[in-house]
Amino acid sequence: MHSPVEQFTIKSLLALELFGFDISFSNSALFMMLSVLVSVTYLTMAMRRREIVPGRLQASAEMFYEFISEMVKSNVGSEGRPFFPFIFTLFIFLLFGNMLGLIPYSYTFTSQIVVTFVLAAFIFVGVTLVALIKHGMHFFSFFVPPGAPKVLVPFLIIIEVISYFVRPVSLSVRLFANMLAGHTMLKVFAGLAVMLTSAGGVFAAGSVLPFLALIGLTGLEVLVAGLQAYVFTILTCMYLNDALHLH
């Protein structure tokens, strides 16, 4: 019997070393590349014919485009337009990563905090740089809540700074925890079904229950995979909006 968390083990597929650092090509890296490869292939194939009345494939690709375009427009406004390619890439990368992870025997790279935290950290640094470039030193006024009593201001600045630094953490933890918990739960229910079947007799008949639950949970995980990619992207949009229009 495999442990429910065994699916998260990083396996080195091709041992590599650079300046004493282990940069082995792992199953996590393989699925990141697959996510990129599958999404690029899908979008290229879908947009190959460019018909005015789109076919099914083209319509689905256009749906993704319009979904993100609308998200950027309603959350960031017209100034967010230059960032659209980045936001779109981020969403598609995460969505395909999450979805590919649901295929049996595959690996979910978003279930590793390192992966999600690096993504979130880059977004955090990037968004802060955008704000600094656009507003200069005025950016720091962001941390001074206007209209607060003078006595409380230093105290509130600390809280605001902490709540600013919470952003990359909550952004990455949310995605990672959802994927980790979901995949562990699927494995626990699957394991239960297998155990009951191998116990035989009445227990084998009872294994139908966890199996039914597993079907439902798989559906739920598909929803979570899409939803968490969406949440990650929409929060990036919100942070970007804050950076572009301070207050």
Place this chain on the structure above:
Amino acid sequence: MTDDESLTALQQRIKTADDARKNAGKKADNRAKLPAEAMALVGRIATEMVAGVAVGGFIGWLLDSWLGTSPLLMIVFFFLGAGAGMMNIWRMATGHGLKIGYFDHQKDTPADDDEQDRTRD
């Protein structure tokens, strides 16, 4: 019908079509987004609370190991972090999004900016 009249009529028709399209989009969006956004909000509240405390504690621990005041600052920042987390949740729940500060954000939502841009054009 003069050219001017037909142009005005055309403009009117474009405007009506444009408005209809915009409103249709809004309605469809609301319907599609509601359950997913509610679920997303629940998840965000939970993580925001944990992340606030964790980040606060970590900053306190860093300052402690730098200033050698262990464990005083860690305790102080633990509670400040909890406060920051709570404030984030409050802002989220009251529809202020993640903006820092306490304004009436109804006035300057980006959607409105966009709307103004369009009318200015």
